[in-house]
Every structure is written in structure tokens, then in C-alpha cells.
Amino acid sequence: MSNPYRDEAHQRMREAALDAAADEVLARGWRGLQMQTVATRTGVSRQTLYKTFGDKHGLSQALVLRHAHQLLEQVAAAMADRTTLRGRWAAAVQTTLAAAEGDPLVKAVLLSDSSDEFLPLITTRGAPVLELARRGLTALVTDHHPDLDPDRVETAADAAARMTLSHLVLPQQPVEETAADIAEIVTRYLERGA
Known part of the structure; x- marks a missing residue:
């Protein structure tokens, strides 16, 4: 009890x-x-x-997950400010990448001399972070767009989370462009299934 x-x-x-x-x-x-x-x-x-x-790995993973939860709250607020499906996806990605850009703890994961030990917490051993992002994004999108097929939203959320993490680890273009590109991909996928 x-x-x-x-x-x-x-x-x-x-x-x-x-x-x-x-x-x-x-x-x-x-x-x-x-x-x-x-x-x-x-x-x-x-x-x-x-x-x-x-152990230390468990402590580190708990720290990363707590950080991911806090970021998901920021994403929820950003998505609520948008009115379209594409706009909400773009807000989710842009909020995530922009927050990470200025976050000292994220920089410590990505740039630290021991990043080989901790970078996997968001990449190869990042299943808990991806699961949190997938579930969180699925819930947020289906709350705003209940007409969409939940299974397709979940697939789109998984893809968006994976692409966003990829751009977080290896940025190739400005945050706004990345957000627009990912939003375009997942929105087209969801609209095609509607």
C-alpha cells in the first residue's frame, strides 16, 4: 500500500x-x-x-527524460498558438530545435568530451526519449485535430520526432527551414490518409 x-x-x-x-x-x-x-x-x-x-547511467537518463518532459510542455504551448496542422507541426519542431540550441544541458550532451557516453541517451539508446516524444506529439495533434486517424498521427509523430532528433544532433540548415520541411512531410502524409 x-x-x-x-x-x-x-x-x-x-x-x-x-x-x-x-x-x-x-x-x-x-x-x-x-x-x-x-x-x-x-x-x-x-x-x-x-x-x-x-547507477550513473540511470541518473543521466532520468535527467534527460525530465528535460524532455519540460520541452514537451513548451511544445504544447507553441502548438496551441497555431491554427493549422502544418503550423502546429512546424511549431513543435521549431520549439524543440530552438530550445535545444540555447540549452546548456543539451549542449553538454552534444558537445561534451564524454558525449560518446551520453549522446546515446538521445540516439542509439534514446528509446525512452523517442517514446515520450511520440506519445506526447500524438496526444497533442489528436487533441487539436480529432478528425485524423490516430494510428497515422502516431506514425507521423514518430517520424517527426526521429527527424527532429537527427537535426538536433547534426544541424544542416536554419531551424525555421528544418521545421518547415518536417512539417511539410508529416502534414502531407496525414492529409493523404484523410
Whole structure:
């Protein structure tokens, strides 16, 4: 049986640990992220931190996922400001890429000397991030456009998320152009199935 006070305290500790981990990454880079330092800054034992996150990889993945959740909230707000399907897709991609461009934590993932260890969290081992993006985008688009086939929206959301991550890792053109291109691709796909 769940204890709401214990659950709330655990959630506060978890958030404090992620805040401390983010600070450590920004100050010392990914290689400088140490479980003992995060435990000390959070006021818990290292064993408690390991029990919560598993290991340094688990802590890093939780940090990346929390960041992705926060970004999805920004995407939702940007999409709500648009009125067309194409405009909403473009807003989602542009918001994601623009936010990432100015985000020190994302830069730490992409540019760090230990990016070989942490870049996979959004690429080859990025399934949790892709799943979050796919589910989030599917829900947002179907909320705004309930007439669309949910299965096709899910396929479009998956493709849009993968293309956006690809451009995040290896940008080739200005953010606005990338957003317009991805929006064009997924909108045509969805309109063709309507």
C-alpha cells in the first residue's frame, strides 16, 4: 500500500537529485558527474541514490527524460498558438530545435568530451526519449485535430520526432527551414490518409 507522505518525500528527493545532477553536469561536464557528489548535495546516502536511479547511467537518463518532459510542455504551448496542422507541426519542431540550441544541458550532451557516453541517451539508446516524444506529439495533434486517424498521427509523430532528433544532433540548415520541411512531410502524409 502506498504512503502519500513517503511518496511525496521520495519525489522531492528525486527532483532535488536531478537538480543537483544538472548543476554538476553544467559545472563539471558529464565526466564530472559523480553519484557521491549528487548524494551529498541532495542530503541522502549514495545507496539511496543508487536505489532510486540504479547507477550513473540511470541518473543521466532520468535527467534527460525530465528535460524532455519540460520541452514537451513548451511544445504544447507553441502548438496551441497555431491554427493549422502544418503550423502546429512546424511549431513543435521549431520549439524543440530552438530550445535545444540555447540549452546548456543539451549542449553538454552534444558537445561534451564524454558525449560518446551520453549522446546515446538521445540516439542509439534514446528509446525512452523517442517514446515520450511520440506519445506526447500524438496526444497533442489528436487533441487539436480529432478528425485524423490516430494510428497515422502516431506514425507521423514518430517520424517527426526521429527527424527532429537527427537535426538536433547534426544541424544542416536554419531551424525555421528544418521545421518547415518536417512539417511539410508529416502534414502531407496525414492529409493523404484523410
